[in-house]
Amino acid sequence: MKLMNVKGTSDSLPKEELIKRRVVNTLTSTFEKFGYMPLDTTILCYYDLLASKYAGGSEILKEVYTLNDQGDRKLGLRYDLTVPFSKVISMNVNKNITLPLKRYEVGKVFRDGPVKTGRAREFYQCDVDVCGIEGTFIEAEMLSMTSLCYKKLGIDVYIEVNNRKLLEGFILAAGIDENIKNKVILSVDKLAKIGERGVKEELSSYDIEDEKLDKLFSYFKCTIEELDNLDITNNTFTEGKEEIKELFNYLNSLEITECKFTPYLARGLEIYTGTVFEVFDKKQRIMSAIGGGGRYDKIITNFIEDGNTYPAVGISFGIVPICEILKEEVNEALYDVLIVPMNTNIESLKLANSLRKEDIKVLIEMNNRKLKKVFESADKNNVPYVIVLGENEVNEGTIEIKDMKNKTTSKFNINDIEGMKEYINK
Amino acid sequence: MKLMNVKGTSDSLPKEELIKRRVVNTLTSTFEKFGYMPLDTTILCYYDLLASKYAGGSEILKEVYTLNDQGDRKLGLRYDLTVPFSKVISMNVNKNITLPLKRYEVGKVFRDGPVKTGRAREFYQCDVDVCGIEGTFIEAEMLSMTSLCYKKLGIDVYIEVNNRKLLEGFILAAGIDENIKNKVILSVDKLAKIGERGVKEELSSYDIEDEKLDKLFSYFKCTIEELDNLDITNNTFTEGKEEIKELFNYLNSLEITECKFTPYLARGLEIYTGTVFEVFDKKQRIMSAIGGGGRYDKIITNFIEDGNTYPAVGISFGIVPICEILKEEVNEALYDVLIVPMNTNIESLKLANSLRKEDIKVLIEMNNRKLKKVFESADKNNVPYVIVLGENEVNEGTIEIKDMKNKTTSKFNINDIEGMKEYINK
Numbered sequence A, B: 001m002k003l004m005n006v007k008g009t010s011d012s013l014p015k016e017e018l019i020k021r022r023v024v025n026t027l028t029s030t031f032e033k034f035g036y037m038p039l040d041t042t043i044l045c046y047y048d049l050l051a052s053k054y055a056g057g058s059e060i061l062k063e064v065y066t067l068n069d070q071g072d073r074k075l076g077l078r079y080d081l082t083v084p085f086s087k088v089i090s091m092n093v094n095k096n097i098t099l100p101l102k103r104y105e106v107g108k109v110f111r112d113g114p115v116k117t118g119r120a121r122e123f124y125q126c127d128v129d130v131c132g133i134e135g136t137f138i139e140a141e142m143l144s145m146t147s148l149c150y151k152k153l154g155i156d157v158y159i160e161v162n163n164r165k166l167l168e169g170f171i172l173a174a175g176i177d178e179n180i181k182n183k184v185i186l187s188v189d190k191l192a193k194i195g196e197r198g199v200k201e202e203l204s205s206y207d208i209e210d211e212k213l214d215k216l217f218s219y220f221k222c223t224i225e226e227l228d229n230l231d232i233t234n235n236t237f238t239e240g241k242e243e244i245k246e247l248f249n250y251l252n253s254l255e256i257t258e259c260k261f262t263p264y265l266a267r268g269l270e271i272y273t274g275t276v277f278e279v280f281d282k283k284q285r286i287m288s289a290i291g292g293g294g295r296y297d298k299i300i301t302n303f304i305e306d307g308n309t310y311p312a313v314g315i316s317f318g319i320v321p322i323c324e325i326l327k328e329e330v331n332e333a334l335y336d337v338l339i340v341p342m343n344t345n346i347e348s349l350k351l352a353n354s355l356r357k358e359d360i361k362v363l364i365e366m367n368n369r370k371l372k373k374v375f376e377s378a379d380k381n382n383v384p385y386v387i388v389l390g391e392n393e394v395n396e397g398t399i400e401i402k403d404m405k406n407k408t409t410s411k412f413n414i415n416d417i418e419g420m421k422e423y424i425n426k
Helices: A015-033 A047-051 A084-092 A134-152 A163-172 A179-186 A190-203 A208-217 A225-229 A235-253 A299-304 A319-329 A345-357 A371-380 A390-394 A416-424 B014-033 B047-051 B081-091 B136-153 B164-173 B178-188 B189-204 B210-219 B225-229 B235-253 B297-303 B318-329 B345-357 B371-380 B390-397 B417-424
Strands: A044-046 A066-068 A074-077 A099-112 A122-131 A158-162 A260-261 A273-281 A291-295 A312-315 A337-341 A363-366 A385-389 A398-403 A408-413 B044-046 B067-068 B072-076 B101-110 B121-132 B157-163 B257-259 B274-280 B293-295 B312-317 B338-342 B363-364 B384-389 B398-403 B408-413
Touching: A015 A074, A015 A122, A015 A312, A015 A319, A015 B014, A044 A163, A047 A074, A047 A084, A047 A190, A074 A363, A074 B081, A074 B210, A074 B274, A084 A122, A084 A163, A084 A299, A099 A260, A099 B312, A134 A158, A134 A235, A134 A260, A134 A273, A134 A291, A158 A163, A158 A235, A163 A179, A163 A208, A179 A190, A208 B136, A208 B235, A208 B338, A225 A235, A225 B297, A235 B225, A235 B338, A235 B345, A260 B235, A260 B384, A273 A312, A291 B371, A312 B274, A319 B371, A337 A345, A337 A371, A337 B157, A345 A363, A345 A416, A345 B136, A345 B235, A363 B067, A363 B235, A398 A416, A408 A416, A408 B189, A416 B297, B014 B121, B044 B047, B044 B081, B047 B072, B047 B081, B047 B318, B072 B157, B081 B101, B081 B297, B121 B136, B136 B157, B136 B274, B136 B312, B164 B178, B178 B189, B189 B210, B225 B235, B235 B274, B293 B297, B338 B371, B345 B363, B363 B384, B371 B384, B390 B398, B398 B417
Parallel strands: A158 A260, A337 A363, A337 A385, B157 B257, B338 B363, B338 B384
Antiparallel strands: A044 A074, A066 A074, A099 A122, A122 A312, A158 A273, A273 A291, A291 A312, A385 A398, A398 A408, B044 B072, B067 B072, B101 B121, B121 B312, B157 B274, B274 B293, B293 B312, B384 B398, B398 B408
16 A cells, blocks of 8 residues: 555644644734633534535635535535634524634644645634624734734734725725626735736726726825825725724834735635735745734624624634744754663653653653764754763762753763753753 | 534533643643654545554444545545554655654544544544654653653543553463453453453353463452462563563652552553553543553554564543543633723723733723623633723723732732732732
8 A cells, every 4th residue: 555645635744843833832822811712613514514605605615525424414624714613603602602702723624626835635724713892992902912923923024904995995986886896806905916017907807997997006005194185985985994094093002013004905805894904924935924814794694694793803823834934943952851871771761750840851762772873863953962871870970961062061960950950941 | 504513523612622722731741841742644544544454443444434535536534643643654754754753643533433422523632652662661751751741730640551461471371262362351451340240251251261260360460579479481471571570660760659550451452562551530530541552563563564663652641531520620710811991992902912911811891891791701700800991090090900809909000010910920
């Protein structure tokens, strides 16, 4: 049998996975500081749930992995974390949970679609959402959290922020037919990628007159302050304007200076109803967004359809691109100390356990490899300290710690765990 | 559409999930202190891989969820974490990884089998394994780690330890036909559950004479020291005896007193080749094992079949029963502080962010509920501190923190984050 992975899936090996674990732990502990709680939803779902009218849409539905269980029920693997979130709310609200619900979830999703760079068939998503709060107060908090998350990860970012009502208001004010609004938004969304000329060409193909296009693009050059000077009166624009002004008032007060008003930001087509934002790496190591989200007041409302409204705001953190960026920066040692026992198994285990109780990561060499090989592999793996524990040392009650970087050794009493700890953590 | 979960699957809601996260973080950070590295393997596998001759066996194969992708490849969902571990070794050894490989993995597995208490169709496993080290040195270290893990979780345990060679040696020495050895082991494994009488009855049905049974059961009453006095000469026994003596020599030196020699412990039928162990809750809140493992030298060797041997030892931590035990003990507050803004949104966000930077979990009330309601729900959720931030306080530059348990309030300068932090963490 040829052992291989399913196309579009891959295993994450220790070095890579260690980075992912640090990223996920940094993110989730930050989420919890903002009152977001962990949720873990099922991967297996009834196919009907995934296919429900207001879920991911027909494009995604084509990519759902489907299967039948032994009871011949038609099941599917979840393709995102929003449908499961909606399901949990619908099944538990006013029973096991109360709104507002602030939750995060990190988990695998599955899509049986074309495989290319950045698109796998089995991959992690990391979503943070709140359901049950309207307005910009929570949006400002979410952008605060987003800012803190990337700071904690050590990635300098800028965040493009817009409002979908504002963008729609621009389109109406430019005199463009409302019926092609969504197509226009989809084109405008490509502005960063294909430039003004590319977008204009695409829009011309929808028979939009040049002067309307010029008008639209002039709006896209506005600052927040200039919005008040525009001669636009439609309600969609006015609502959007008030929201974006309020939001930036919060952001400025909180000194979240990495947020930039980007009047043409659309962030995809259908689901967003107000504030939208996307996070970019300042150093441009990854060109596409490494996080993003916004307000989507209708998804859960339409999904549950119980007559109540379920306003929601959320952000997705791009675990895959974030790990990709940090991979280049982090070259963490896999452990702090390597102990090489020379007929001193018991003493080595004892020493290792004492150090481990002090939160030090210790590997014991157990395969009796030659010392030269052991030191070579310690070097290769960036292990900072090596202890060769011989019988003489044990009899003398001393141990020598070798600093692999400085090629120096230091001697300690074998019971002086505190001293070793200080030396190792220095 | 009726929203419901697939039979045998369930969502983990925030309170429950918070406990699981703490458990997983406690365990994995301990694993890393022993030099185990995280690994994350694919859930989707080729069906042939799961069905390979030496994988989980025909019983498990009946329970594999199968599906075809759009390219009509036959796939299955993984049913354990050992087959994926074997796959990763086979695909990467001497390329991206070198042996010994110490890894842990926490992930969901899927089985389309009968649903009952403790058996779900989609559930978490947490496996720690090392491949490439023979002998009791690593086994002693693994039991050290196991002991430390449960201590860190705050669960008092005892660990039953045995050796499969010893057990097989007993069976041979009792004069029982080697051909029914595995059936006998399976029966003996039920000793704790159905008692000596039950096991003897079952064994009698295989036509084993009473005197042989009596002999077998007399062996089961031995202490480690008494093993040397037994009049048994078969090699299997002798090997097993030497191994178990060596292992307990380590354990005694390391003062891992919770390990108990249990000569009848079998731990399932097929895979184990030497040391086996199972972990039990001393308080017996869960009667079945809450962890267990042992040496399995043939699984990966037979799986890869490249002419090399792949000795392995592993332990599975029962995430589900561990969370079940801790659920009763942990009643953690979901957050440390609730801030209720009274027309002070910006100041509340600022205060919250300052506290969050000090690692304090802060929720801001954003739905303008009545104060009475807010306090009621804070009480219900064990929130320890509440800050009602009014305009007067902001103007005065002070804030009052209400201690919900003692029903006292303390006043702080609005910039005295250090003081608040000390008060909240006290």
